Amino acid sequence: MKERKSQFNIVSGDRTTHGGYHTGTLNLNHLSALLINGEKVSIEPGLIHAKSRVERGIRFQEDQELVKDGKLYWIIWVTVDRNATGSFYAGITACSMMIDHELRKGWKNLAEHVNRMDDALKRRVNIDELPAAAKQALRDFLEAHNKETWANSSDELKQQLL
Template sequence: MSEHEQGQGQTPENAAGEPKKEKKQLSLNVVSHKEHKGFGAGTIDLSQVACVIIDNGEAYIDVGAMHAKSKVERRIRFSTNKEDVPNGRLCWVVWVAVDRNEGGSYYAGATACPMLIDTEERKGWKILAQHVNNLDYAIKRRYVLDELSVEEKTALRKLLVEHNAEWWDHSPDALKQALNV
């Protein structure tokens, strides 16, 4: 078989001339629009979750936060001990889930998680378990925004409205009340 013919959809062969079996690889599908029931079923679909960072009163979308690589988290060594970051500034990761119903798309869940960041010392504090749990709560259509200050709630509301006013209009009153300042 010529090289050209091998590249024409033929399965590679092993040394015995038998077709090679492709190994199923275990992967964490964090962003997927496919629905599947085979190998890897049960992975979490995060395609409808956005990551918002609130830092110094400014809210912005940062997709890197999904993997703890947001702008504020890069090059920071995190600890679970707050005392390790005495000069840290308070930043928030807000997980925002979007869903769709007969009225259209809307902000279906939103949860906030605190972090302390000391950029000069390259140190930070966060509780990873809280971030994971709050991500789960957002996916399950809950709103956990009580700990945000008035300034932070205002920044988040402004971002959500500016990002998509129609989604904001279709969102439940629970979100609007939680961010009504």
């Protein structure tokens, strides 16, 4: 008898209905990735798979000191949910990475990035490490991107972006 290996599937809109052991689904339909570069915020879908335009061609190091002259970027994971009043920003988390494009080296804590993505998917808000200027830029971006979604978002989320 062939031994089954544990699997974890990332799927889009599909459901696992057989109830099998060692299976799971992770729905990324409501997750978006934003990149903060200085005070500029942009939607960057490639961040979900670590293939964004700023990460391409970069060899990531475990030691942050090797990239101490690099540029600081913030990755923002945003989950949008829907209730009776409409869509709202449900989870927002932030994590940093540094990239020295000249040396083609970068640093990021991959475990932290995965954990922050998971937190956003679980509708948590964790942007404590984000500098004030970046918080303001993020707030302005989210509000301008979709005023209705911003209006429907929780007061707690809005307060954390002040």
